[in-house]
Amino acid sequence: DVRTPRVLSIQSHTVQGYVGNKAAVFPLQLLGFEVDPINSVQFSNHTGYSIVRGQVLDGDQLWALIEGLEANDLLYYTHLLTGYIGSLSFLEMVLQVLQKLRAVNPNLIYVCDPVMGDEGKFYIKPELAPVFRSKVVPVASMLTPNQFELEILTGSSIRTEKEALQACETLHALGPSQVIITSLDIDNKLLLIGSDKPNKDEPAKQFRISMPKIPAYFTGTGDLMTALLLGWSYKYQNDLAKAAELAVSSLQGVLRRTISDYEEAGVSPNLKQLELRLVQSQTEISSPKLAYRAEKL
Numbered sequence: 001d002v003r004t005p006r007v008l009s010i011q012s013h014t015v016q017g018y019v020g021n022k023a024a025v026f027p028l029q030l031l032g033f034e035v036d037p038i039n040s041v042q043f044s045n046h047t048g049y050s051i052v053r054g055q056v057l058d059g060d061q062l063w064a065l066i067e068g069l070e071a072n073d074l075l076y077y078t079h080l081l082t083g084y085i086g087s088l089s090f091l092e093m094v095l096q097v098l099q100k101l102r103a104v105n106p107n108l109i110y111v112c113d114p115v116m117g118d119e120g121k122f123y124i125k126p127e128l129a130p131v132f133r134s135k136v137v138p139v140a141s142m143l144t145p146n147q148f149e150l151e152i153l154t155g156s157s158i159r160t161e162k163e164a165l166q167a168c169e170t171l172h173a174l175g176p177s178q179v180i181i182t183s184l185d186i187d188n189k190l191l192l193i194g195s196d197k198p199n200k201d202e203p204a205k206q207f208r209i210s211m212p213k214i215p216a217y218f219t220g221t222g223d224l225m226t227a228l229l230l231g232w233s234y235k236y237q238n239d240l241a242k243a244a245e246l247a248v249s250s251l252q253g254v255l256r257r258t259i260s261d262y263e264e265a266g267v268s269p270n271l272k273q274l275e276l277r278l279v280q281s282q283t284e285i286s287s288p289k290l291a292y293r294a295e296k297l
Ligand code: ADP
Pocket: 118, 146, 182, 183, 190, 192, 211, 212, 213, 214, 215, 216, 217, 218, 220, 221, 222, 223, 225, 248, 251, 252, 255
């Protein structure tokens, strides 16, 4: 069935808990997508726990999977989705995969979360950053950096909404027509900034969505957010603001349920080991109540 959108999702797998593919596959399936996960790593659990054990897929192993698909004529995808990528050789191979997928479907949408770090700290080798800037950004259709990643990609500090909007223009000029800054922390408030530039000759359509900052530490929210943005932006192809409203409303619904479930169980939601209550949030994912609105800028 070529009319069902099909996503190749190259992300982490955790045996227990929800980051990477574990945070992306189920929500996209609920939204009606075929999702084919390639697990770039298989870890026992996410990095919020004190111990992590597991295996890392290397570039050649990734390529073997792609060759298997190709040999069976199974390389038709509407979307490629990537998140955390730990090594240079794996990143280079992901770019090869993208080329192959676009040879089969020139309209393939590449949704890239350029995972590099957060709150001023890298969680990849800093040597990867220039490769993201020079090779990955130019081929991405939608880019979903956080504030830190935006600063690294544009080489400038982002402290105000105005600077963020300007940085989106910088990224548009490099390639992606859609840029979503998933969170901008300004005066202890959280903003999502969206910028949609389908046409190079027209100014970008930009918007902001304000969110309350929940006093808790979540892992996997970035991965879930990017998956939801992929899903809703495909359903609302000419309305990125609407897609973002739905994604934010859905995500905040998941976070509210997560907090209240932990509180009911008598567990402090400040724990870094906290897990998203994804399975319990099916309704929030498949039919979010529009509680957050985009303001056009
Ligand atoms: P990443 O994990 O990639 O750094 P973000 O921190 O931007 O991603 O989080 C992604 C989304 O998760 C944000 O857009 C926001 O909606 C939500 N989020 C994450 N943490 C919180 C929080 N403490 N309070 C409210 N929303 C949050």
